[in-house]
Amino acid sequence: MDKISIGLIGLGTVGSGVVKTLEKFENINISKIAVRNLAKKRNIEGLDENILTDDPFSIVNDEDIKIVVEVMGGVNPALDLIKTAIKNKKHIVTANKELLAKYGDELYALANENNVVILYEAAIAGGIPIIMPIKTILAANEIFQIAGILNGTTNYILTKMDELGVSYKDVLEDAQKLGYAEADPTGDVEGYDAAYKIATLASLAFHQKVDINKIYKEGITKITIDDIKTAKELGYKIKLIAIANKTDDGRLDIRVQPMFVPMENSLSKIDNVTNAVLLNGFPVGEIMFVGAGAGEFPTASSVCGDILAIAAELPNTLTPLPMMRTNNKNQAEQIDINETYNKYYISIKAADNVGVIGFIGATCGYNNINLENMLQKGIDKDGTARIIVITGLCKEEHIRRAIKEIQSNNSIKEVTSLIRVMENANKE
Amino acid sequence: MDKISIGLIGLGTVGSGVVKTLEKFENINISKIAVRNLAKKRNIEGLDENILTDDPFSIVNDEDIKIVVEVMGGVNPALDLIKTAIKNKKHIVTANKELLAKYGDELYALANENNVVILYEAAIAGGIPIIMPIKTILAANEIFQIAGILNGTTNYILTKMDELGVSYKDVLEDAQKLGYAEADPTGDVEGYDAAYKIATLASLAFHQKVDINKIYKEGITKITIDDIKTAKELGYKIKLIAIANKTDDGRLDIRVQPMFVPMENSLSKIDNVTNAVLLNGFPVGEIMFVGAGAGEFPTASSVCGDILAIAAELPNTLTPLPMMRTNNKNQAEQIDINETYNKYYISIKAADNVGVIGFIGATCGYNNINLENMLQKGIDKDGTARIIVITGLCKEEHIRRAIKEIQSNNSIKEVTSLIRVMENANKE
Numbered sequence: 001m002d003k004i005s006i007g008l009i010g011l012g013t014v015g016s017g018v019v020k021t022l023e024k025f026e027n028i029n030i031s032k033i034a035v036r037n038l039a040k041k042r043n044i045e046g047l048d049e050n051i052l053t054d055d056p057f058s059i060v061n062d063e064d065i066k067i068v069v070e071v072m073g074g075v076n077p078a079l080d081l082i083k084t085a086i087k088n089k090k091h092i093v094t095a096n097k098e099l100l101a102k103y104g105d106e107l108y109a110l111a112n113e114n115n116v117v118i119l120y121e122a123a124i125a126g127g128i129p130i131i132m133p134i135k136t137i138l139a140a141n142e143i144f145q146i147a148g149i150l151n152g153t154t155n156y157i158l159t160k161m162d163e164l165g166v167s168y169k170d171v172l173e174d175a176q177k178l179g180y181a182e183a184d185p186t187g188d189v190e191g192y193d194a195a196y197k198i199a200t201l202a203s204l205a206f207h208q209k210v211d212i213n214k215i216y217k218e219g220i221t222k223i224t225i226d227d228i229k230t231a232k233e234l235g236y237k238i239k240l241i242a243i244a245n246k247t248d249d250g251r252l253d254i255r256v257q258p259m260f261v262p263m264e265n266s267l268s269k270i271d272n273v274t275n276a277v278l279l280n281g282f283p284v285g286e287i288m289f290v291g292a293g294a295g296e297f298p299t300a301s302s303v304c305g306d307i308l309a310i311a312a313e314l315p316n317t318l319t320p321l322p323m324m325r326t327n328n329k330n331q332a333e334q335i336d337i338n339e340t341y342n343k344y345y346i347s348i349k350a351a352d353n354v355g356v357i358g359f360i361g362a363t364c365g366y367n368n369i370n371l372e373n374m375l376q377k378g379i380d381k382d383g384t385a386r387i388i389v390i391t392g393l394c395k396e397e398h399i400r401r402a403i404k405e406i407q408s409n410n411s412i413k414e415v416t417s418l419i420r421v422m423e424n425a426n427k428e
Numbered sequence: 429m430d431k432i433s434i435g436l437i438g439l440g441t442v443g444s445g446v447v448k449t450l451e452k453f454e455n456i457n458i459s460k461i462a463v464r465n466l467a468k469k470r471n472i473e474g475l476d477e478n479i480l481t482d483d484p485f486s487i488v489n490d491e492d493i494k495i496v497v498e499v500m501g502g503v504n505p506a507l508d509l510i511k512t513a514i515k516n517k518k519h520i521v522t523a524n525k526e527l528l529a530k531y532g533d534e535l536y537a538l539a540n541e542n543n544v545v546i547l548y549e550a551a552i553a554g555g556i557p558i559i560m561p562i563k564t565i566l567a568a569n570e571i572f573q574i575a576g577i578l579n580g581t582t583n584y585i586l587t588k589m590d591e592l593g594v595s596y597k598d599v600l601e602d603a604q605k606l607g608y609a610e611a612d613p614t615g616d617v618e619g620y621d622a623a624y625k626i627a628t629l630a631s632l633a634f635h636q637k638v639d640i641n642k643i644y645k646e647g648i649t650k651i652t653i654d655d656i657k658t659a660k661e662l663g664y665k666i667k668l669i670a671i672a673n674k675t676d677d678g679r680l681d682i683r684v685q686p687m688f689v690p691m692e693n694s695l696s697k698i699d700n701v702t703n704a705v706l707l708n709g710f711p712v713g714e715i716m717f718v719g720a721g722a723g724e725f726p727t728a729s730s731v732c733g734d735i736l737a738i739a740a741e742l743p744n745t746l747t748p749l750p751m752m753r754t755n756n757k758n759q760a761e762q763i764d765i766n767e768t769y770n771k772y773y774i775s776i777k778a779a780d781n782v783g784v785i786g787f788i789g790a791t792c793g794y795n796n797i798n799l800e801n802m803l804q805k806g807i808d809k810d811g812t813a814r815i816i817v818i819t820g821l822c823k824e825e826h827i828r829r830a831i832k833e834i835q836s837n838n839s840i841k842e843v844t845s846l847i848r849v850m851e852n853a854n855k856e
Binding site for chain 2: 017020021022025121127128129131132133136137138139140141266269281282283284285286287288289290291292295296297298300301302304305306307308309312313316317318319322323
């Protein structure tokens, strides 16, 4: 059998997993691996250190290499490397979510011009098969919604806050010690990571170009233990949800935000670092995929699956994997958060004053906000009451105006939380 | 664009869904549809009745047809039709689980000889993408276990028994009225349907030929409300589980059986007619797929996904979808149920007699059965006690011998249930 030569750029956690996983596949030969530091000791059984190089361009310009596997991450120099590789007619496998979210459309177009494919199963939800299923076996579907728990770090933090009743800050510190959160956790806890992933998923599901800068993004740093306890009492779990909806008029509503997820919704049951993707479409209905969203081996499963898929077709066709190519012509019309309609949970600290509930109710009323539930949650020693409001569906700009008005009242100490509530459309 | 002609055999629920779904795909032309009764009124918008025929062989022998889609079900005449179609170099898409379980290996070999593919996403778990993901994006994995809820009818019955506290017989009658169970429910409730599906899944996951007749099969007809209540008290749900394990020595343990599933296991949360497939492998770890296991449209999603996958490759290669071909050379060594090790739940009705618990304990003891839990569940008016035993891991033949011995004791009225307990290996 003729071996297919691949070049690997990056030999960190994922790269090591790829090397170990590919070893048993006799039709694949890793002929070069680019690393940052040639002197670094590598503990990978069977690794031939002679194939290491610190010049990644020697890989993308290597005539014998048919598939370039990029697992270094970040935009630079990954973007240049991948563009050069594509122009050199190499197929690409990448796990680089940031690069795809920011430069995906440019890269897909360049790949089509050069008749090569860019596969990126590992970039979204680690080991969970979602990109290839959407492009192939689900191709007959019109997808209406994709919603997911796409960031393990934040899901771990929210799970532990719920289980242990411990604050965000305390759980974060533990997560950092356990290696579940980075020293600078911003990318995870502020929703950047999930936004990169939902940008690519939305583009794929709706066949449109998505502007990452227009994705509404809210992190989990302001979630309090009170919010989590109240959610539970009302039949919800708080999860960081990446969600993309196609409206009836074809616009896209794409966001990353903490949400009150109803207990009956499958996503409420996804705990710790596990990821999940829920897809609604026709004719398939609702399906869900669950698994490890990160880690050396789960991610390697997806990278290697992509490599094997290209390798299987290369010997027999000049246009491998026609269904795996992306050719989105139209730029999506993305809805501004202010124009969206949502249900909300609002937590308000107020003086324990007879008129306060009435004032909040009235303020919501003349801002076109229906209330589904309003309850007072006990009174502090200093006479402060916590008032919880669950609204019906209302417009974001109306809720923002109402909050501003509520905050301006002297009896109101603080509006501590405003969290959107997932509707239970996908209940059985 | 050159249209690809397909022939459809069967225009029942699934066939209708396929016709409606394919309408918008301009590269596909349904040129003939075989039906049983030409006179029957069809209520399918846009259906050209001129393409109907009552001679399915006119489809498999039609020179212009490139893909034959078989959604008629049953072995005869589907087997003959598909064999003829393959010999005529047509690609096959089928939803026929029984045919694949009984004649799959013969058909896959014939397909390979004739350089065509047989795709069958719709045969297992309806709309859930599982066959194509296992064959393609998960191809780098060694799979150790596949476990699933693959039969919607039985899952609906068990869910309703649990929710409503109503007997098997009563729920079955309701399910029949609602169309969730057939007039003769044997194929579902005795586990035949799930056995067909797990046979094909196991063969696929472990790359071996599987003998459907050697799959251990137990249905849900003997499950009592007492079993379901006791399960819940102990932290389990009873589910009909189709499960295939590869042992360390490479043998396969494949069964369909009701199981006590720990509440922490994701499968315990799959309710009503929903299906789920849980897969454990390396490097991916544990992943789960959830969705509708049957129905016109979910099943059509899978059938059409298969059709589109073939159609996409046909113009550019003479050997489409190389990863989707099956070439299992070895017959699996399948383990007899008597040789397996399991944990068990045993429910025993006995005279409320001081010595009974001791006798049961002793009988288990000298049959090498460790007990994890033994409890007495109240006493009837006639002095009958219900004794519940949860064992540790022990051999099936030992438990059967112990049960026989327990039953022979005069104080024992009846061993009412013996249900295997799923171990929580896949807990996070």
